[in-house]
Amino acid sequence: MSHTGLILAAGKGYNTPGPLEFFLPDFTGKQWNEKGYDVLLTKASVLLVVGAIVAFAFLRVTARRGQVVPSKGQYLGEQAYSFVRNGIAQDIIGAKYRRYVPLLLSLFFFVLFNNLFGIVPFFTFAPFSRVSFAYGLAALVWVIYIAVGVMDKGAFGFLKHTLVPQGVPGWILPLLVPLEFLSNIIVRPITLSLRLFANMFAGHLLLVLFSTGGAWLLFDATGSIVLKPAGVLAYLIGIAIGFLEVIVATLQAYVFTLLTATYIGGSLAADH
Protein backbone atom coordinates (compact mmCIF):
# COMPACT_ATOMS: atom_id res chain seq x y z
CA MET A 1 0.00 0.00 0.00
CA SER A 2 1.44 3.25 -1.08
CA HIS A 3 0.58 6.58 0.35
CA THR A 4 0.94 8.82 -2.64
CA GLY A 5 0.93 12.42 -1.70
CA LEU A 6 -0.16 14.62 -4.54
CA ILE A 7 1.95 17.60 -5.36
CA LEU A 8 -1.06 19.87 -5.41
CA ALA A 9 -2.44 18.76 -2.14
CA ALA A 10 -1.39 18.78 1.41
CA GLY A 11 -3.06 17.26 4.44
CA LYS A 12 -4.07 13.64 4.84
CA GLY A 13 -2.55 11.39 2.17
CA TYR A 14 -4.54 9.45 -0.37
CA ASN A 15 -4.53 5.68 -0.13
CA THR A 16 -4.45 4.64 -3.81
CA PRO A 17 -6.62 1.58 -4.43
CA GLY A 18 -4.86 -1.38 -6.01
CA PRO A 19 -5.13 -5.14 -6.42
CA LEU A 20 -5.25 -5.56 -2.67
CA GLU A 21 -8.79 -4.17 -2.79
CA PHE A 22 -9.79 -7.61 -4.03
CA PHE A 23 -8.16 -9.60 -1.27
CA LEU A 24 -10.98 -9.21 1.15
CA PRO A 25 -10.56 -10.26 4.76
CA ASP A 26 -12.75 -13.14 5.84
CA PHE A 27 -15.35 -12.73 8.55
CA THR A 28 -12.96 -13.81 11.26
CA GLY A 29 -10.68 -10.95 10.27
CA LYS A 30 -8.11 -13.17 8.64
CA GLN A 31 -6.29 -11.34 5.83
CA TRP A 32 -3.83 -11.78 3.09
CA ASN A 33 -0.32 -12.12 4.44
CA GLU A 34 3.07 -13.06 3.14
CA LYS A 35 2.22 -16.74 3.36
CA GLY A 36 -0.64 -16.28 0.96
CA TYR A 37 -4.39 -15.87 0.84
CA ASP A 38 -6.17 -18.99 1.95
CA VAL A 39 -9.39 -17.53 3.28
CA LEU A 40 -12.80 -18.56 1.97
CA LEU A 41 -15.46 -16.93 4.12
CA THR A 42 -15.22 -13.57 2.47
CA LYS A 43 -17.80 -11.16 1.10
CA ALA A 44 -16.92 -12.44 -2.39
CA SER A 45 -17.82 -16.02 -1.48
CA VAL A 46 -21.04 -15.00 0.23
CA LEU A 47 -22.04 -12.85 -2.73
CA LEU A 48 -21.31 -15.73 -5.09
CA VAL A 49 -23.75 -17.91 -3.19
CA VAL A 50 -26.28 -15.09 -2.99
CA GLY A 51 -25.92 -14.62 -6.76
CA ALA A 52 -26.75 -18.25 -7.34
CA ILE A 53 -29.74 -18.02 -5.00
CA VAL A 54 -31.02 -14.84 -6.66
CA ALA A 55 -30.58 -16.37 -10.13
CA PHE A 56 -32.49 -19.48 -9.13
CA ALA A 57 -35.18 -17.50 -7.30
CA PHE A 58 -35.74 -15.24 -10.29
CA LEU A 59 -36.03 -18.15 -12.69
CA ARG A 60 -38.08 -20.29 -10.37
CA VAL A 61 -40.59 -17.59 -9.45
CA THR A 62 -41.13 -16.53 -13.05
CA ALA A 63 -41.33 -20.12 -14.29
CA ARG A 64 -43.55 -21.55 -11.57
CA ARG A 65 -46.98 -20.25 -12.54
CA GLY A 66 -46.75 -21.39 -16.15
CA GLN A 67 -49.94 -19.68 -17.28
CA VAL A 68 -50.95 -19.69 -20.92
CA VAL A 69 -51.51 -15.95 -20.65
CA PRO A 70 -48.46 -14.85 -18.69
CA SER A 71 -48.37 -12.35 -15.84
CA LYS A 72 -45.80 -9.55 -16.01
CA GLY A 73 -43.28 -11.49 -13.97
CA GLN A 74 -43.77 -14.65 -15.95
CA TYR A 75 -43.48 -12.66 -19.17
CA LEU A 76 -40.17 -11.21 -18.03
CA GLY A 77 -38.87 -14.64 -17.10
CA GLU A 78 -40.05 -16.12 -20.37
CA GLN A 79 -38.41 -13.36 -22.34
CA ALA A 80 -35.15 -14.02 -20.50
CA TYR A 81 -35.52 -17.75 -20.94
CA SER A 82 -36.35 -17.42 -24.65
CA PHE A 83 -33.40 -15.09 -25.08
CA VAL A 84 -31.01 -17.78 -23.86
CA ARG A 85 -32.90 -20.72 -25.33
CA ASN A 86 -33.57 -19.34 -28.81
CA GLY A 87 -31.14 -16.46 -29.10
CA ILE A 88 -28.10 -18.32 -27.84
CA ALA A 89 -28.63 -22.08 -27.62
CA GLN A 90 -30.72 -22.70 -30.72
CA ASP A 91 -29.01 -20.18 -32.96
CA ILE A 92 -25.50 -21.33 -32.18
CA ILE A 93 -25.66 -25.00 -31.25
CA GLY A 94 -28.33 -25.93 -33.78
CA ALA A 95 -30.53 -28.99 -33.79
CA LYS A 96 -29.26 -30.61 -30.57
CA TYR A 97 -29.55 -27.45 -28.50
CA ARG A 98 -32.18 -28.64 -26.02
CA ARG A 99 -29.75 -30.53 -23.78
CA TYR A 100 -27.62 -27.47 -23.23
CA VAL A 101 -30.36 -24.99 -22.37
CA PRO A 102 -30.11 -25.59 -18.60
CA LEU A 103 -26.34 -25.08 -18.66
CA LEU A 104 -26.50 -21.91 -20.73
CA LEU A 105 -29.45 -20.54 -18.78
CA SER A 106 -27.70 -21.14 -15.44
CA LEU A 107 -24.45 -19.68 -16.72
CA PHE A 108 -26.08 -16.54 -18.06
CA PHE A 109 -28.07 -15.69 -14.97
CA PHE A 110 -25.41 -16.81 -12.51
CA VAL A 111 -22.82 -14.57 -14.13
CA LEU A 112 -25.31 -11.76 -14.75
CA PHE A 113 -26.52 -11.42 -11.17
CA ASN A 114 -23.05 -11.82 -9.75
CA ASN A 115 -21.75 -9.12 -12.06
CA LEU A 116 -24.62 -6.78 -11.21
CA PHE A 117 -23.69 -7.10 -7.53
CA GLY A 118 -20.74 -4.88 -8.43
CA ILE A 119 -23.05 -1.87 -8.42
CA VAL A 120 -25.74 -2.99 -5.96
CA PRO A 121 -25.51 -0.76 -2.87
CA PHE A 122 -23.93 -2.49 0.16
CA PHE A 123 -22.82 -5.38 -2.04
CA THR A 124 -20.63 -3.33 -4.40
CA PHE A 125 -18.44 -6.26 -5.25
CA ALA A 126 -18.59 -8.46 -8.31
CA PRO A 127 -17.47 -11.95 -7.25
CA PHE A 128 -15.92 -12.64 -10.63
CA SER A 129 -13.33 -10.01 -9.97
CA ARG A 130 -11.87 -12.85 -7.92
CA VAL A 131 -10.15 -14.70 -10.73
CA SER A 132 -10.46 -18.16 -9.20
CA PHE A 133 -14.23 -18.02 -9.52
CA ALA A 134 -13.80 -17.28 -13.21
CA TYR A 135 -11.23 -20.06 -13.49
CA GLY A 136 -13.71 -22.46 -11.96
CA LEU A 137 -16.49 -21.64 -14.41
CA ALA A 138 -14.16 -21.65 -17.39
CA ALA A 139 -12.69 -25.00 -16.32
CA LEU A 140 -16.21 -26.42 -16.12
CA VAL A 141 -17.02 -25.13 -19.60
CA TRP A 142 -13.71 -26.57 -20.86
CA VAL A 143 -14.52 -30.02 -19.48
CA ILE A 144 -18.04 -29.86 -20.88
CA TYR A 145 -17.19 -28.88 -24.43
CA ILE A 146 -14.44 -31.47 -24.64
CA ALA A 147 -16.72 -34.15 -23.16
CA VAL A 148 -19.50 -33.21 -25.57
CA GLY A 149 -17.09 -33.53 -28.49
CA VAL A 150 -15.67 -36.83 -27.30
CA MET A 151 -19.15 -38.28 -26.77
CA ASP A 152 -20.26 -37.06 -30.16
CA LYS A 153 -17.27 -38.14 -32.24
CA GLY A 154 -15.15 -40.39 -30.02
CA ALA A 155 -11.82 -39.32 -28.55
CA PHE A 156 -9.86 -39.66 -31.78
CA GLY A 157 -12.62 -38.23 -33.91
CA PHE A 158 -12.92 -35.22 -31.66
CA LEU A 159 -9.17 -34.58 -31.69
CA LYS A 160 -9.09 -34.85 -35.45
CA HIS A 161 -12.15 -32.59 -35.72
CA THR A 162 -10.61 -30.02 -33.41
CA LEU A 163 -6.97 -30.10 -34.44
CA VAL A 164 -6.89 -30.91 -38.15
CA PRO A 165 -8.48 -28.30 -40.34
CA GLN A 166 -9.87 -29.71 -43.53
CA GLY A 167 -8.94 -28.60 -46.99
CA VAL A 168 -5.41 -27.70 -45.97
CA PRO A 169 -2.33 -29.10 -47.80
CA GLY A 170 -0.64 -31.85 -45.80
CA TRP A 171 2.78 -30.21 -45.52
CA ILE A 172 1.33 -27.31 -43.51
CA LEU A 173 -0.32 -29.58 -40.94
CA PRO A 174 2.72 -29.91 -38.67
CA LEU A 175 2.49 -26.15 -38.29
CA LEU A 176 -1.27 -25.93 -37.94
CA VAL A 177 -1.99 -28.79 -35.57
CA PRO A 178 0.00 -27.34 -32.65
CA LEU A 179 -1.56 -23.95 -33.34
CA GLU A 180 -5.04 -25.42 -33.34
CA PHE A 181 -4.27 -27.32 -30.18
CA LEU A 182 -3.06 -24.15 -28.55
CA SER A 183 -6.02 -22.06 -29.58
CA ASN A 184 -8.80 -24.62 -29.15
CA ILE A 185 -7.64 -26.54 -26.11
CA ILE A 186 -5.25 -24.36 -24.13
CA VAL A 187 -6.17 -20.75 -24.80
CA ARG A 188 -9.95 -20.99 -24.80
CA PRO A 189 -10.48 -21.56 -21.07
CA ILE A 190 -7.85 -18.96 -20.22
CA THR A 191 -9.36 -16.23 -22.37
CA LEU A 192 -12.82 -17.18 -21.24
CA SER A 193 -11.92 -16.76 -17.56
CA LEU A 194 -9.62 -13.77 -17.94
CA ARG A 195 -12.10 -11.82 -20.05
CA LEU A 196 -14.75 -12.09 -17.41
CA PHE A 197 -12.36 -11.51 -14.54
CA ALA A 198 -10.58 -8.53 -16.08
CA ASN A 199 -13.79 -6.70 -16.93
CA MET A 200 -15.14 -7.08 -13.43
CA PHE A 201 -11.79 -6.31 -11.85
CA ALA A 202 -11.26 -3.17 -13.88
CA GLY A 203 -14.79 -1.95 -13.35
CA HIS A 204 -14.60 -2.39 -9.62
CA LEU A 205 -11.20 -0.72 -9.47
CA LEU A 206 -12.53 2.27 -11.41
CA LEU A 207 -15.51 2.58 -9.10
CA VAL A 208 -13.26 2.40 -6.03
CA LEU A 209 -10.85 4.89 -7.50
CA PHE A 210 -13.46 7.49 -8.39
CA SER A 211 -15.47 7.15 -5.21
CA THR A 212 -12.59 7.12 -2.72
CA GLY A 213 -10.69 9.66 -4.81
CA GLY A 214 -13.73 11.90 -4.96
CA ALA A 215 -14.23 11.64 -1.23
CA TRP A 216 -10.59 12.42 -0.57
CA LEU A 217 -10.61 15.43 -2.90
CA LEU A 218 -13.79 16.79 -1.35
CA PHE A 219 -13.11 16.23 2.32
CA ASP A 220 -9.46 15.52 3.05
CA ALA A 221 -7.37 17.30 0.48
CA THR A 222 -6.39 20.85 1.25
CA GLY A 223 -4.46 23.27 -0.89
CA SER A 224 -5.59 24.21 -4.33
CA ILE A 225 -8.99 25.71 -5.00
CA VAL A 226 -9.65 23.29 -7.87
CA LEU A 227 -9.59 20.22 -5.65
CA LYS A 228 -13.18 20.35 -4.45
CA PRO A 229 -14.73 20.83 -7.95
CA ALA A 230 -12.44 18.03 -9.08
CA GLY A 231 -13.89 15.88 -6.33
CA VAL A 232 -17.43 16.62 -7.52
CA LEU A 233 -16.34 15.77 -11.07
CA ALA A 234 -14.80 12.53 -9.83
CA TYR A 235 -18.11 11.56 -8.21
CA LEU A 236 -20.01 12.36 -11.41
CA ILE A 237 -17.59 10.26 -13.45
CA GLY A 238 -17.94 7.51 -10.85
CA ILE A 239 -21.73 7.54 -11.30
CA ALA A 240 -21.32 7.39 -15.07
CA ILE A 241 -18.99 4.44 -14.65
CA GLY A 242 -21.62 2.82 -12.47
CA PHE A 243 -24.05 2.94 -15.40
CA LEU A 244 -21.34 1.70 -17.71
CA GLU A 245 -20.82 -1.21 -15.33
CA VAL A 246 -24.44 -2.30 -15.80
CA ILE A 247 -23.76 -2.63 -19.50
CA VAL A 248 -20.43 -4.36 -18.92
CA ALA A 249 -21.99 -6.79 -16.42
CA THR A 250 -24.73 -7.76 -18.88
CA LEU A 251 -22.40 -7.92 -21.83
CA GLN A 252 -19.90 -10.14 -20.03
CA ALA A 253 -22.63 -12.54 -18.93
CA TYR A 254 -23.82 -12.65 -22.53
CA VAL A 255 -20.34 -13.12 -23.97
CA PHE A 256 -19.48 -15.87 -21.52
CA THR A 257 -22.67 -17.75 -22.35
CA LEU A 258 -22.33 -17.13 -26.06
CA LEU A 259 -18.76 -18.45 -26.15
CA THR A 260 -19.76 -21.50 -24.16
CA ALA A 261 -22.48 -22.17 -26.72
CA THR A 262 -19.99 -21.59 -29.53
CA TYR A 263 -17.52 -24.08 -28.07
CA ILE A 264 -20.22 -26.71 -27.57
CA GLY A 265 -21.55 -26.04 -31.04
CA GLY A 266 -18.05 -26.41 -32.42
CA SER A 267 -17.67 -29.77 -30.70
CA LEU A 268 -20.97 -30.95 -32.18
CA ALA A 269 -20.52 -29.51 -35.66
CA ALA A 270 -20.12 -31.83 -38.59
CA ASP A 271 -16.67 -31.77 -40.14
CA HIS A 272 -16.38 -28.69 -42.25
Place this chain on the structure above:
Amino acid sequence: MTPLLLAADDEPSPLGFNLAEFVLVLIVFGLLLWLVSKYVVPQFEKSFELRRDAIEGGIARAEEAQAEAARLLEQYNAQLAEARTEAAQIRENARAEAQRIVEDLRGQAQEESARIVARGEEQLASQRSQVVRELRSEIGTLAVELSEKIVGQTLRDDAAVRSTVDAFLADIEREQSAAATGATTGSAEPSA
Protein backbone atom coordinates in the same frame (compact mmCIF):
# COMPACT_ATOMS: atom_id res chain seq x y z
CA MET B 1 -2.87 -21.36 -1.32
CA THR B 2 0.13 -19.54 -2.51
CA PRO B 3 -0.53 -17.14 -5.36
CA LEU B 4 1.00 -18.34 -8.58
CA LEU B 5 2.33 -14.97 -9.50
CA LEU B 6 3.67 -12.33 -7.22
CA ALA B 7 3.80 -8.70 -8.10
CA ALA B 8 7.06 -6.84 -7.79
CA ASP B 9 6.33 -5.29 -4.43
CA ASP B 10 5.29 -8.63 -2.92
CA GLU B 11 1.61 -7.89 -3.20
CA PRO B 12 -0.41 -10.95 -4.18
CA SER B 13 -1.21 -11.15 -7.87
CA PRO B 14 -4.87 -10.74 -8.72
CA LEU B 15 -4.37 -13.62 -11.16
CA GLY B 16 -3.34 -15.98 -8.38
CA PHE B 17 -5.12 -19.31 -8.13
CA ASN B 18 -7.16 -19.99 -4.99
CA LEU B 19 -8.30 -23.58 -4.66
CA ALA B 20 -10.98 -22.82 -2.07
CA GLU B 21 -12.70 -20.35 -4.35
CA PHE B 22 -12.23 -22.61 -7.36
CA VAL B 23 -14.00 -25.46 -5.59
CA LEU B 24 -16.66 -23.19 -4.14
CA VAL B 25 -17.73 -21.85 -7.52
CA LEU B 26 -17.94 -25.37 -8.93
CA ILE B 27 -20.14 -26.52 -6.06
CA VAL B 28 -22.37 -23.44 -6.13
CA PHE B 29 -22.77 -23.49 -9.90
CA GLY B 30 -23.26 -27.25 -9.91
CA LEU B 31 -26.13 -26.88 -7.46
CA LEU B 32 -27.62 -24.03 -9.45
CA LEU B 33 -27.37 -26.05 -12.65
CA TRP B 34 -29.08 -29.01 -11.01
CA LEU B 35 -31.90 -26.88 -9.62
CA VAL B 36 -32.38 -25.07 -12.91
CA SER B 37 -32.56 -28.30 -14.91
CA LYS B 38 -34.98 -29.78 -12.43
CA TYR B 39 -37.26 -26.89 -11.52
CA VAL B 40 -36.90 -24.13 -14.09
CA VAL B 41 -36.37 -25.41 -17.62
CA PRO B 42 -39.16 -28.05 -17.53
CA GLN B 43 -41.58 -25.42 -16.21
CA PHE B 44 -40.77 -22.96 -18.96
CA GLU B 45 -40.93 -25.68 -21.58
CA LYS B 46 -44.27 -26.81 -20.21
CA SER B 47 -45.82 -23.38 -20.36
CA PHE B 48 -44.41 -22.87 -23.86
CA GLU B 49 -45.96 -26.18 -24.85
CA LEU B 50 -49.29 -25.21 -23.29
CA ARG B 51 -49.25 -21.90 -25.08
CA ARG B 52 -48.38 -23.49 -28.40
CA ASP B 53 -51.22 -25.93 -27.96
CA ALA B 54 -53.59 -23.14 -27.02
CA ILE B 55 -52.62 -21.06 -30.03
CA GLU B 56 -52.66 -23.94 -32.48
CA GLY B 57 -55.93 -25.21 -31.03
CA GLY B 58 -57.35 -21.70 -31.33
CA ILE B 59 -56.31 -21.48 -34.94
CA ALA B 60 -57.81 -24.89 -35.66
CA ARG B 61 -61.03 -23.88 -33.92
CA ALA B 62 -61.18 -20.61 -35.82
CA GLU B 63 -60.67 -22.42 -39.12
CA GLU B 64 -63.38 -24.86 -38.21
CA ALA B 65 -65.76 -22.05 -37.35
CA GLN B 66 -64.94 -20.30 -40.58
CA ALA B 67 -65.60 -23.44 -42.61
CA GLU B 68 -68.86 -23.91 -40.73
CA ALA B 69 -69.87 -20.33 -41.45
CA ALA B 70 -69.05 -20.73 -45.14
CA ARG B 71 -71.05 -23.93 -45.26
CA LEU B 72 -74.05 -22.25 -43.59
CA LEU B 73 -73.83 -19.29 -45.93
CA GLU B 74 -73.89 -21.60 -48.91
CA GLN B 75 -76.82 -23.47 -47.44
CA TYR B 76 -78.72 -20.23 -46.83
CA ASN B 77 -78.00 -19.04 -50.33
CA ALA B 78 -79.26 -22.33 -51.75
CA GLN B 79 -82.35 -22.13 -49.60
CA LEU B 80 -82.91 -18.54 -50.63
CA ALA B 81 -82.66 -19.42 -54.33
CA GLU B 82 -85.03 -22.31 -53.79
CA ALA B 83 -87.48 -20.06 -51.99
CA ARG B 84 -87.29 -17.53 -54.81
CA THR B 85 -88.03 -20.19 -57.42
CA GLU B 86 -90.88 -21.47 -55.31
CA ALA B 87 -92.31 -17.99 -54.87
CA ALA B 88 -92.15 -17.37 -58.61
CA GLN B 89 -93.89 -20.66 -59.21
CA ILE B 90 -96.56 -19.84 -56.66
CA ARG B 91 -97.12 -16.46 -58.28
CA GLU B 92 -97.39 -18.11 -61.66
CA ASN B 93 -99.86 -20.65 -60.34
CA ALA B 94 -101.92 -17.95 -58.70
CA ARG B 95 -102.07 -15.98 -61.91
CA ALA B 96 -103.15 -19.07 -63.83
CA GLU B 97 -105.68 -19.88 -61.17
CA ALA B 98 -107.09 -16.38 -61.25
CA GLN B 99 -107.37 -16.53 -64.99
CA ARG B 100 -109.08 -19.88 -64.76
CA ILE B 101 -111.52 -18.55 -62.18
CA VAL B 102 -112.30 -15.54 -64.33
CA GLU B 103 -112.92 -17.79 -67.33
CA ASP B 104 -115.11 -20.08 -65.24
CA LEU B 105 -117.15 -17.21 -63.92
CA ARG B 106 -117.52 -15.72 -67.32
CA GLY B 107 -118.70 -19.08 -68.67
CA GLN B 108 -121.12 -19.52 -65.82
CA ALA B 109 -122.50 -16.03 -66.27
CA GLN B 110 -122.98 -16.59 -69.97
CA GLU B 111 -124.71 -19.89 -69.32
CA GLU B 112 -126.89 -18.29 -66.68
CA SER B 113 -127.86 -15.42 -68.90
CA ALA B 114 -128.64 -17.83 -71.72
CA ARG B 115 -130.73 -19.87 -69.35
CA ILE B 116 -132.58 -16.81 -68.10
CA VAL B 117 -133.25 -15.68 -71.66
CA ALA B 118 -134.52 -19.14 -72.60
CA ARG B 119 -136.84 -19.30 -69.61
CA GLY B 120 -138.18 -15.83 -70.42
CA GLU B 121 -138.91 -16.90 -73.95
CA GLU B 122 -140.59 -20.03 -72.73
CA GLN B 123 -142.71 -18.10 -70.28
CA LEU B 124 -143.58 -15.64 -72.98
CA ALA B 125 -144.68 -18.43 -75.28
CA SER B 126 -146.86 -20.15 -72.69
CA GLN B 127 -148.45 -16.85 -71.68
CA ARG B 128 -149.14 -16.12 -75.28
CA SER B 129 -150.83 -19.45 -75.86
CA GLN B 130 -152.88 -18.93 -72.70
CA VAL B 131 -153.92 -15.49 -73.88
CA VAL B 132 -154.86 -16.94 -77.25
CA ARG B 133 -156.95 -19.64 -75.57
CA GLU B 134 -158.80 -17.16 -73.37
CA LEU B 135 -159.33 -14.79 -76.23
CA ARG B 136 -160.76 -17.50 -78.39
CA SER B 137 -163.57 -18.37 -76.00
CA GLU B 138 -164.23 -14.74 -75.23
CA ILE B 139 -164.28 -13.76 -78.88
CA GLY B 140 -166.75 -16.57 -79.52
CA THR B 141 -169.13 -15.34 -76.80
CA LEU B 142 -168.75 -11.72 -77.87
CA ALA B 143 -169.37 -12.57 -81.48
CA VAL B 144 -172.52 -14.47 -80.60
CA GLU B 145 -173.84 -11.64 -78.45
CA LEU B 146 -173.06 -9.19 -81.15
CA SER B 147 -174.76 -11.29 -83.77
CA GLU B 148 -177.85 -11.67 -81.55
CA LYS B 149 -178.04 -7.96 -81.21
CA ILE B 150 -177.60 -7.47 -84.90
CA VAL B 151 -179.91 -10.24 -86.01
CA GLY B 152 -182.47 -9.56 -83.24
CA GLN B 153 -183.21 -13.12 -82.59
CA THR B 154 -182.01 -15.50 -80.16
CA LEU B 155 -179.67 -17.90 -81.44
CA ARG B 156 -180.25 -20.36 -78.74
CA ASP B 157 -179.33 -23.31 -80.58
CA ASP B 158 -175.96 -23.21 -78.96
CA ALA B 159 -174.62 -26.24 -80.47
CA ALA B 160 -175.22 -25.12 -83.96
CA VAL B 161 -173.89 -21.67 -83.21
CA ARG B 162 -170.77 -22.94 -81.61
CA SER B 163 -169.94 -25.21 -84.43
CA THR B 164 -170.37 -22.33 -86.81
CA VAL B 165 -168.05 -20.16 -84.74
CA ASP B 166 -165.60 -22.90 -84.41
CA ALA B 167 -165.56 -23.49 -88.06
CA PHE B 168 -165.05 -19.83 -88.64
CA LEU B 169 -162.23 -19.61 -86.21
CA ALA B 170 -160.68 -22.73 -87.62
CA ASP B 171 -160.67 -21.07 -90.98
CA ILE B 172 -158.93 -18.04 -89.55
CA GLU B 173 -156.41 -20.17 -87.82
CA ARG B 174 -155.74 -22.18 -90.86
CA GLU B 175 -155.01 -18.99 -92.73
CA GLN B 176 -152.77 -17.82 -89.96
CA SER B 177 -150.84 -21.05 -89.65
CA ALA B 178 -150.31 -21.06 -93.34
CA ALA B 179 -148.69 -17.67 -92.95
CA ALA B 180 -146.79 -18.22 -89.63
CA THR B 181 -145.09 -21.50 -88.88
CA GLY B 182 -144.85 -22.98 -85.42
CA ALA B 183 -148.30 -21.65 -84.38
CA THR B 184 -150.18 -23.19 -81.54
CA THR B 185 -151.83 -26.47 -82.42
CA GLY B 186 -155.09 -28.02 -81.26
CA SER B 187 -157.16 -24.91 -81.82
CA ALA B 188 -160.01 -26.81 -83.25
CA GLU B 189 -161.98 -28.32 -80.46
CA PRO B 190 -164.25 -31.16 -81.19
CA SER B 191 -167.88 -30.12 -81.36
CA ALA B 192 -170.18 -31.18 -78.56
